[in-house]
Amino acid sequence: MNATAALARAPFDRALLLIVPASAFMLLLFVYPFFYGLTCSFDATHNCTLSSFATASFTAASYKYFFTTDNQWPTIWTTLRLALPATLINVGFALPIAYKMRVRTRYQRWVTAILVVPITLGTVLIAEGALTYFGPKGWLSQTLQLLHIYEGPIRLTHNYWGVLISLVISGFPFAFLLILSYVTGIDPVLARAAATLGADPAAQFRHIYLPLLAPGLAMCFCLAFVQAFSVFPSAVLLGSPAGPTRVISIAAYEAAFEQYDYSLASAIAMIMGLVQLIIVVAVLGMRNLFYRGPVVGGKG
Amino acid sequence: MKGWFDRAWRGLLLGVMTLFVVNVALMIAAVATSSFARRWLGTWLPEGWTTSWYVAAWNEFQLGSVLWVTVEVVFAVVFLSLLIGVPAAYTLARRNFPGKRFLILLFLLPLMVPPITYGIPLATVLYKWQLAGTIYGVILANLIPAAPFVILVMTPFIEQIDQNLESAARVFGAGTARMFWHVLVPLLAPGILAASLLILVRTIALFELTFLTAGPDSQTLVVALYYAVFAAGVRAPQSIDAMAMIYMLVTLVWLLIALRFVNPTQLVSRVKEQPLTA
Numbered sequence: 296m297n298a299t300a301a302l303a304r305a306p307f308d309r310a311l312l313l314i315v316p317a318s319a320f321m322l323l324l325f326v327y328p329f330f331y332g333l334t335c336s337f338d339a340t341h342n343c344t345l346s347s348f349a350t351a352s353f354t355a356a357s358y359k360y361f362f363t364t365d366n367q368w369p370t371i372w373t374t375l376r377l378a379l380p381a382t383l384i385n386v387g388f389a390l391p392i393a394y395k396m397r398v399r400t401r402y403q404r405w406v407t408a409i410l411v412v413p414i415t416l417g418t419v420l421i422a423e424g425a426l427t428y429f430g431p432k433g434w435l436s437q438t439l440q441l442l443h444i445y446e447g448p449i450r451l452t453h454n455y456w457g458v459l460i461s462l463v464i465s466g467f468p469f470a471f472l473l474i475l476s477y478v479t480g481i482d483p484v485l486a487r488a489a490a491t492l493g494a495d496p497a498a499q500f501r502h503i504y505l506p507l508l509a510p511g512l513a514m515c516f517c518l519a520f521v522q523a524f525s526v527f528p529s530a531v532l533l534g535s536p537a538g539p540t541r542v543i544s545i546a547a548y549e550a551a552f553e554q555y556d557y558s559l560a561s562a563i564a565m566i567m568g569l570v571q572l573i574i575v576v577a578v579l580g581m582r583n584l585f586y587r588g589p590v591v592g593g594k595g
Numbered sequence: 596m597k598g599w600f601d602r603a604w605r606g607l608l609l610g611v612m613t614l615f616v617v618n619v620a621l622m623i624a625a626v627a628t629s630s631f632a633r634r635w636l637g638t639w640l641p642e643g644w645t646t647s648w649y650v651a652a653w654n655e656f657q658l659g660s661v662l663w664v665t666v667e668v669v670f671a672v673v674f675l676s677l678l679i680g681v682p683a684a685y686t687l688a689r690r691n692f693p694g695k696r697f698l699i700l701l702f703l704l705p706l707m708v709p710p711i712t713y714g715i716p717l718a719t720v721l722y723k724w725q726l727a728g729t730i731y732g733v734i735l736a737n738l739i740p741a742a743p744f745v746i747l748v749m750t751p752f753i754e755q756i757d758q759n760l761e762s763a764a765r766v767f768g769a770g771t772a773r774m775f776w777h778v779l780v781p782l783l784a785p786g787i788l789a790a791s792l793l794i795l796v797r798t799i800a801l802f803e804l805t806f807l808t809a810g811p812d813s814q815t816l817v818v819a820l821y822y823a824v825f826a827a828g829v830r831a832p833q834s835i836d837a838m839a840m841i842y843m844l845v846t847l848v849w850l851l852i853a854l855r856f857v858n859p860t861q862l863v864s865r866v867k868e869q870p871l872t873a
Contacts, residue, residue, distance in 0.1 A: 421622075
């Protein structure tokens with residue numbers, strides 16, 4: 296009669312059971328903690344036990360505290376001031392370089408291999424290395440003084456610039472690889488067809504590649520932004536965590552593990568997720584202004 | 596005129612790339628130099644060379660037990676994420692069912708949300724369950740980004756495999772389990788290998804979730820390194836740098852192994868070709 300009735304009569308497909316463990320795991324350890332945190336952030340007792348949820352009244356006190364306390368709400372701007380420029384630099388430089396590398400050459404594999412290395416260094420190692428190398432007595436400072444480019448003391452660690460540098464070092468290779476894979480997925484025949492019709496390289500990029508790349512660029516921007524937005528170790532080690540680089544994840548960590556205020560910590564985590572979500576929705580929304588359709592890519 | 600502009604643009608790009616690579620290389624070299632330095636204060640090169648900092652780091656930071664914990668965590672995460680991820684990827688690749696879009700969203704979200712955002716509520720829950728601070732808590736927390744990653748990488752791999760092979764196995768009477776073990780797993784071996792190596796490298800480097808859930812006995816190498824740098828001043832910088840070098844060698848060895856089997860650009864594009872991710 297209808298589809299559901301037919302489904303009900305059909306023998307049950309046991310292959311569907313294969314997805315149950317993964318789904319159950321995600322529900323238990325991702326969805327449940329999320330709702331637990333959401334409830335906890337409104338818990339008036341700040342105890343965050345299941346019994347306190349059952350009996351307590353709910354208030355938005357933690358959110359109110361966050362938005363009215365002087366060392367809490369500005370962390371949103373501090374984080375955005377770091378994450379947005381870092382993401383723009385990473386994606387902005389990765390796009391032209393990846394575009395240049397789109398032709399498969401001998402050194403394409405070498406360049407990608409060299410650029411993958413910083414991804415695996417991890418933020419902690421980059422922070423430690425940057426402290427040594429970019430520090431006031433490091434090689435960079437000594438070279439600049441030797442060449443008389445800049446005589447004064449350079450301050451690239453324990454401030455905003457240190458964190459920005461570490462975000463670029465860890466984020467740029469990632470953005471590059473992602474964009475490179477999108478660019479190489481676009482069939483070069485399209486650009487050649489445009490060239491036959493008289494398009495110069497700039498016009499080919501502007502009218503062929505850029506519109507086709509737009510979805511990939513939006514995705515890449517979002518993923519690069521997630522990384523930069525959750526900056527934590529480098530903001531502590533390489534920045535000045537009490538002042539100009541007190542990012543939102545530091546505020547969340549302090550609330551949870553120094554003040555033991557789980558309600559406030561959950562509230563900050565929720566605010567973090569919300570800001571992240573707004574950026575992602577805005578970027579993915581912008582993507583829809585561009586052409587959407589097949590890229591005619593084929594590379595096994 | 597045009598050629599001049601083109602050459603300048605190419606030069607600029609090459610310059611930016613060289614600047615980046617040279618500075619990163621020098622940064623690593625600075626850590627390496629420092630780890631072998633007897634004394635190094637504001638000069639070009641240290642006054643003398645020694646390997647004693649490696650011994651010092653090994654003893655001071657209990658690197659033996661930290662490395663053992665790291666190995667346990669990483670291999671448990673790889674094994675468990677494959678165990679629950681590959682079957683789920685099979686269902687997503689082969690079947691259509693109500694709620695499929697919802698499940699794909701569920702598996703994508705952990706990769707799109709900052710780790711601290713879900714790490715803090717997760718750590719709170721794990722503390723209530725008495726799991727935080729133990730190695731089990733660390734493994735569970737690291738599985739949250741790892742399992743979806745396996746699913747996203749493996750789904751397109753499974754889609755590429757001819758479905759007739761499965762039908763043939765079924766005709767000869769194989770059940771789902773036997774079909775999986777004798778037909779799919781051998782065919783998927785390259786994909787499984789690639790996914791597990793990537794999980795391995797990612798888990799070694801994943802800081803936030805381990806940091807939030809680890810106790811003193813369940814720190815992995817990256818968290819131990821963080822605490823060492825964080826408490827810098829207490830210990831000689833050279834021994835911290837020696838520890839950083841050990842960390843880097845551990846990751847680099849696995850990365851080089853991974854690069855032999857995986858072309859990074861193709862892997863990302865496979866994830867992209869996933870249907871319904873938009």
